[in-house]
Amino acid sequence: MNILQDLEFRGLLNQVTDREGLEKELESGKVKLYCGFDPTADSLHIGNLLPILTLRRFQEAGHQPYALVGGGTGLIGDPSGRQTERTLNEAEIVVQWTEKIKSQLSRLLDFEREGNPANTVNNYDWLSELTMIEFLRDVGKNFSINYMLAKDSVDSRLEGGISFTEFSYMILQSYDFLNLFQKEDIKLQIGGSDQWGNITAGMELIRRSGEEEKAFGLTIPLITKADGTKFGKTASGTIWLDAEKTTPYEFYQFWVNAADADVINWLKYFTFLSKDQIADLEKSMAEAPEKREAQKALGREVTTLVHGEKAYLQAVKITEALFSGNLSDLTANEIEQGFKDVPSFSVENQADMNIVDLLVEAKISPSKRQAREDVTNGAVSVNGDKVQDLSYTIDAKDRIENRFVILRRGKKKYTLIRY
Known part of the structure; x- marks a missing residue:
């Protein structure tokens, strides 16, 4: 199956502009694509993992992913998916967070891959050089107020109020797409379903700028848990990708404790296991759910992917020691992970x-x-x-x-x- 068919099998294809045209583009050779990650904290979390792994799936299929770290847009604030205004962070803090996020991305994408290595870019590099007059004349003139008000990210905020700062976010993200399209030949932008309005606005700006080549957009569904609770949240808080904020043991526990109703979907979303391997795990779960083979496979694959095999094996060791009560074999570091939340x-x-x-x-x-x-x-x-x-x-x-x-x-x- 091709990359779009694989995404469809995994339930990762939410919306796509001109699917037939995109398939032809993907089949004709290497396509450059990007996804943006704003530095709103000092670490990415597992909600960011899905678009990162989608970039990686495209890379495995022979295409070239770019991870955009929003050093510029992170100073503004994305209104998408929010009911209230974001608190603006100091520029120095955003710079620090940008570097940390770039480091995390470098572990999840292959920057050494021959032929189609991953790249990171920072939109502060071009947004900081854009003058107010240039922004209004060359970019802003392409967007009518009516067009922007029709976008969900803006429309959902009108009743409670939205500042001009966040209202302008869509135009800045659109300019990112135009800039990358023109300078890097990036033709596809991906993102969560809440980014559909921003992505299509970028495509509109590219079209209005007189570009003959076509740009494409694709969104991934936002993940929900079967029981209705928010994905990526636990009693102790957000599950971060930074091992200092969420230990590999805690990270492993999140996945290995997945509900039966969620685990097969999560295997499709977050692992690179094949269709046949996932089908075997689904069969195992139906025949012997008490063995939790699907959950163990999920914990193994995602923990190894994010933190490495050594951290995964350590997480399993802590889990087994706590289950058996044989604690004397644990190291001090393992004890700190396993007993982080005990008195x-x-x-x-x-x-x-x-x-x-x-x-x-x-x-x-x-x-x-x-x-x-x-x-x-x-x-x-x-x-x-x-x-x-x-x-x-x-x-x-x-x-x-x-x-x-x-x-x-x-x-x-x-x-x-x-x-």
Whole structure:
């Protein structure tokens, strides 16, 4: 199947301008395409992953992807998909975020690929050189107010109000497309379904600028979860692509805990597994859902893609250690990932402490009497090993890399002791 048929099979083809013409263009040779990513935070999140991987699918099919980092438009704010005005960030912050996002993109697209290497561009490079008079005369004159008001990104904001700054965003993004079309021969822009108005406005600007060649637009559906909750959000917050903001273990857990109703679609969206491989996993899920083979495959593929095989294997190791209770084999780094959200208690100067005293001081047991009962009843474990000796001392032998001890009371109440 060709690239558009593959996108269709995966449910990734939402809207496309002149599909027949685009297919002919794609079949005739290498096509350059781009997608924009505004630096609205210091990291991309998994909501951005779908367009990035779509760029990569085009690259795998022999075409050349460009990832545009919106150092210029990030200073303005995209009204698409929002009901309120964005808070404008300082220019220095946007520059820092732009560099971080470029670094993340470089791990997900192949910039060394022979024949069709990926590229990054920053629209600040050309938008910052555009004077107000040039913008109004050469660009703005091509857009009527009525045309802009008809776009969903603007129309949805009229009742609550929209500033001239965000109102002009569509024209700036259109100018990006024109600039890349003219200087880089980029003929296709892709984006989420909320970008349809901005993309088609760019195509209109290219047409009005007298270009003889045709430009194309394609959008990807916005992902929703089967239970109606927002994709990419958990109780602990957004799932980021930055390992410092969302650890590889947390990232892996998000995917491996996918609901049965979501997992097959997510395998299509976020992995490069073939149609036959996905069909086999769907069959496995129907026959033995308790094995969660589809979820494990999803966690493996996406975590390896974003963080690498080493981080994936580490995430699996942490998962298995937590399930089995065998925690002593974990490194300090793995403990920090796996126990990031559990209660913790700090002990200064690496002091040795009696098990009962520590249970009380760390507020794991409410009193010494209860702590003694917990220990003698076998309800307390140290690094996964049950302790029933009331005179047991937590000391150097228990400290993992001299930094952590993991106490558990009952089946699930963990506390991380930090040194």
